[in-house]
Amino acid sequence: MTDSSIQQVVLKIHSRCNLACDHCYVYEHADQSWRARPTVITEETVRQVAERLAEYAKDRKLDSLCVILHGGEPLLAGAARLRTICAELSRRLSPISALDLRIHTNGVTLRPDHLAVFREFGVKVSISLDGDRAANDRHRLDRRGRSSHDRVLRAIELLRTPQNRHLYSGLLCTVDLANDPVAVHDALTALEPPRIDYLLPHSTWENPPPPGPGDSATPYADWLLKIFDRWEQQGRRIPVRTFDSVLSTLRGGPSLTEALGLAPSDLAVVETDGGIEQADSLKTAYDGAPETGYDVFRHGFEEFAGHPGVLARQRGLDGVSATCRSCPVVKSCGGGLYAHRYSAERGFDNPSVYCADLRALVDGIAERVTERGVAAPVYNAGELHFAQVDLVRTLLARVSESVKGDPAGHEAWRVLARLDADPAAAAHLDRVLAHPFVATSLLRSLRGPQDTSRFMALAAAAAVRAQAPVTLGWEQPGRRLYLPTLGTLTLPEPGHVEVEVTADGHLIRDGRGRRWVPGERPEAWRPLETVAAPGGPPLLVDDADPYRECFAAPVAPPLEASDLAVFRKRLSRTRELLDERRPRWSEGHYAGTVTTIVPLIAGAAPQTGAGHGLGALGVAVDFEPEELLRVLPRIAREARLAALRRTADLHPPGNRAGQLLNEAAGHLGDGEYRAAARVLTELTLLPASELTGTGAVLAAQLWGEWAQRHG
Known part of the structure; x- marks a missing residue:
């Protein structure tokens, strides 16, 4: 069964921050629950979190589990408390499941004593940085209004030393249209991160994103596509998760980020008071949006996984709006980040507030990477x-x-x-x-x-x-x-x-x-x-x-x-x-x-x-050979078509030709030759640009199969 278990837990260990970023979803958006939270998580709460996670990992037989130390600013908890937290999580979880410990930090106060703890427990470090000094300091100032840029660079240099390099996980950058996208990307790649994540500013239909400086209807797509072009020029040397995810889904593969694609949500958030909540990004929707009423003292993660809000983000195509379901790029954008769909009138039953940008981004990447030749x-x-x-x-x-x-x-x-x-x-x-x-x-x-x-x-x-x-x-x-x-x-x-x-x-x-x-x-x-x-x-x-x-x-x-x-x-x-x-x-x-x-x-x-x-085929333990033989032609065609899509471009993503190829292969596999001829005829009458060279060869092969069987 496709696994929809909780695989990632964001653990809030400190609820305050030493920066005053004006785009922060925790402090600057609709939900203000941080004001009532304990400043620092207690050892008792950590023990209870570890116990609940161990129960869940054992019951679900999880091979691995990711725990992300978060805030506020988690480094404010101090190196000693960080070590206590990591030790307790490792003690309870490591005998049951491979524990992947991570931390998301602004890096301002990262010191060697923190890194000693991270080396001991293998904690991977991701740092928030919005580009060069001018770009970063547009929003990421400390509480005295001072630049954070130099202090963040010092943290990154510590991570790049030989003894710490394996802990360096990547950089997180929030998109700002006022910044030069190529300058931002060049500044980040100069720091040689293992990965870069570009994040759209958290916005909803009630609180739309900042407009662009010009009159473009898709300014965020334009900004990201300039980076994509630069990334291509650089030979895709450093992975960019947004681009990798779009490229994966365009080829029929899975989404690689919660912000895009139809993969089920596998995330839980535990606040400093032990409350178990949904994704943090929901704080941008309305006050109390992430709340479930659950906490680690009275509830387990199995109960959380059954919460209606969690299940709503695990429904795949059925969980997006009607507008999204009819969109040709829905498998790539997935309706966008769940929080970005919110409106007071329809709740989350909307396309993303970035809908036009996401469509333009997917289409723009597809057009740039579509190979129109014939693949062997x-x-x-x-x-x-x-x-x-x-x-x-x-x-x-x-x-x-x-x-x-x-x-x-x-x-x-x-x-x-x-x-x-x-x-x-x-x-x-x-x-x-x-x-x-x-x-x-x-x-x-x-x-x-x-x-x-x-x-x-x-x-x-x-x-x-x-x-x-x-x-x-x-x-x-x-x-x-x-x-x-x-x-x-x-x-x-x-x-x-x-x-x-x-x-x-x-x-x-x-x-x-x-x-x-x-x-x-x-x-x-x-x-x-x-x-x-x-x-x-x-x-x-x-x-x-x-x-x-x-x-x-x-x-x-x-x-x-x-x-x-x-x-x-x-x-x-x-x-x-x-x-x-x-x-x-x-x-x-x-x-x-x-x-x-x-x-x-x-x-x-x-x-x-x-x-x-x-090559994989699932078959019931009590299957009948004649029944398997009957459906095998269709399954084999589906498998070949999926493999070809992972390997080559059959058509520009999102057009009618893709669906027609699916239907033709299915009808031929089921022996429905009249229906196959109708679909193949429609495919043949499409403009030549609707199929690549590989797609045209495949269509001809399907016609050949039809002629062989029908004739």
């Missing part, structure tokens, strides 16, 4: 597979920037780079990277929280397949150590593990020196099974990957041996029927569209999921 993957299944693995390599490199500061993560990246440089070993690395849920785990790490243990397991699995001599060690947050494409070892308890690989095999050790040799089939080791069939590659049956829960239907728990045997028998029969009735299936365009079978609960329909790589 449309001709050849092998090329498509190669292109998908290449995309995963890009994700892997992006995630590595976050883990390389950790010695274990750095060693894992060195192992992966060494395997990639060896042609013989690279083929084994490709096999692991092609596993569909590797892409899922990397994408989630980019969105946060970072799953370092998964990154380590990925490197270990690739080394095992390549038989590359290496030893990798890391802290395993749960008892189940899953090695992608290989299997699962159930450990006696969480803690330190080492995977040692030699040319003769591999063994796994824990922190107490206990050893398991998977090749000797110990009871604690459960390998993944495959299903072979004549004329095609084996199918992997994966009922263990913790990232496989990305289907509309719930996944089945790991199958008992007898149930797994029956399931494999049904799959073997399906492959036999496929070879009898479609003997050239594995040689055509749809080869490789199904490589990994995930057992779903009984009665579930066969389905692909969301946010995984090419």
Whole structure:
């Protein structure tokens, strides 16, 4: 099931600030609840937060959880209190789930003693900075009216030193139309942040954003597109989350930020008094907008997750206004940030107050990046597979920037780079990277929280397949150590593990020196099974990957041996029927569209999921081979179309051609040839500019399939 658990918690540890930013949503907007909050969170409240989070992580079996220390200004809590908070959170959560600790700060008072705490607990630091001195000081002055710029730069220089560089998470910049966008971007990139976030000023229909200096109807899009052009000139050297998210969704991928896209909200906020609230940005809507009535002393996070306000932000397309649902770019903008939709008349049932800007931004990026030539993957299944693995390599490199500061993560990246440089070993690395849920785990790490243990397991699995001599060690947050494409070892308890690989095999050790040799089939080791069939590659049956829960239907728990045997028998029969009735299936365009079978609960329909790589197919544990054979052509076409969209441009984003391609592929997959001809005819009559070269080739292929079947 697509996971809508709470994955991120903003923990307010200090409710006051040493700056007087006039655009701050906490102090300068409708909600003024900060005035009644305790200035500093108490140790008792921290303990209760940690207890509630531990309960929730255990009940939900969360592999990782991100806690963001926030304010006000969190550094005002002091280094000693920060250490107490981090220690308590780590004590309760680390045995259950990988804890990703972060802090968002203005950086003004960042000192070496703070950084010593952050190094001890691996706390990643994001700093707010609005550009060069002139841009930053337009709003970000201290309470005496003095510039904060030099003090923030000193903080960033501390983060850029070798001992702290791995803690440097990125820069947060609020858009101001009065500033030169290129000058702002150049000032930020000069500080070499791992990532930049450009944030639209918090506004609603009741309190619209500041107008631009000219008469443009979309001044915020114009401002951001100037930065996009500069970013392109720089070779996209530093990730910009807004742009990365739009580019991802235009290719059919997931949103990478709460402010854009249709991904469900996974955020909770805990105030200094222990109150559990919705997203902080709602403070800009009206007084009390984020409130739920819950607190950590009387309620758990499971109750919070069921609050109507939380559920409203997890409904995807059904949760946006009718105007947004009919918009061709809704999958990219997602109706905008929830708070920005508010009006007194209709509540949040509106497009974003930035609607025109978001449409212009998405369209502007789409026009700039649309490749109108013909991409090789449309001709050849092998090329498509190669292109998908290449995309995963890009994700892997992006995630590595976050883990390389950790010695274990750095060693894992060195192992992966060494395997990639060896042609013989690279083929084994490709096999692991092609596993569909590797892409899922990397994408989630980019969105946060970072799953370092998964990154380590990925490197270990690739080394095992390549038989590359290496030893990798890391802290395993749960008892189940899953090695992608290989299997699962159930450990006696969480803690330190080492995977040692030699040319003769591999063994796994824990922190107490206990050893398991998977090749000797110990009871604690459960390998993944495959299903072979004549004329095609084996199918992997994966009922263990913790990232496989990305289907509309719930996944089945790991199958008992007898149930797994029956399931494999049904799959073997399906492959036999496929070879009898479609003997050239594995040689055509749809080869490789199904490589990994995930057992779903009984009665579930066969389905692909969301946010995984090419090849995953969810199938009910009690499926019938004839039924799977019937729907497989449609599923394979959907999978190929989604993979092509991740790889190449088929049409300018948001136009009618995209929907027609979906409909044509679906009708052909279902054997509805008359409907397919009608849709393909409409597609053919569109202006030539509505399809790229790749899209035109795909349309011709669909016509060819129609002629072959219909004729």
